[in-house]
Amino acid sequence: MSASMLPRIIGFDVPQLREHVDLSADEAITALLDLEPGARWTELFVMKCEALASQLSLAEVRVEGSKIFFYGSISDARGLASAVMSIMHVLNDQLMREGNDVASRQGDA
Template identity: 65%
Template sequence: MKRLGRFLARLSQPLSVSLLNLGHNSTTAARTGQRLLSVTMLPRIVGFVVPPLRENVDSSADEAITALLDIEPSARWTELFLIQCGALASQLSLAEVRIEGSEILFYGSVCNARELADAVAAMVATLNERLMQEGNLAAGSTGASKAGR
């Protein structure tokens, strides 16, 4: 419980802190893929809604566990997140993950709900960190190419 609390507290810190530490401000946008991505566009988990759980999961009858995001993610973020979920599905017994608006829905049992919630939170943080690093690299290369002119 303490580990999850510390993890969620770390996630609740502003994402722009990393960019400020690197000499960029939160309005820095960088080219990632085919569109500009602003740091303020990256969703963070602000809480979970956990319905009554059973030992065996039946996604057709059970309510989903819901991770609440502070903003609705972009289509690109959603695509990357679902790809990441698919890659880790067999390791985490994570199936039928979907994103609806500003919510990530997934199913878990009494036995694995906490582990799955930790895994979803970690995937959100990892994806956001990756996108921020890509943005910092792109912003740095844009600045370097302008300096070379």
């Protein structure tokens, strides 16, 4: 997969945050992407977030169109935003390596 097909975060929309998160009442922090990711990317990203959820205090991450929604309190919002960016970088690197491996195997054939 080429880098131009992988989403990048271009900014964040951060609502007024509280000390304690209430998923039913609070607005989500929104990561704005430069493009809408494909279904495979979205599935892998959500799986990676779920695998790290308890470790990062990351709850209910969802991807809709070219936005990633997640919740955080005043004290952990910056750390969660960094975690979301880190997960994206790891996933994008993984998918680029996979794409390069496939391309090199096809070139050898």
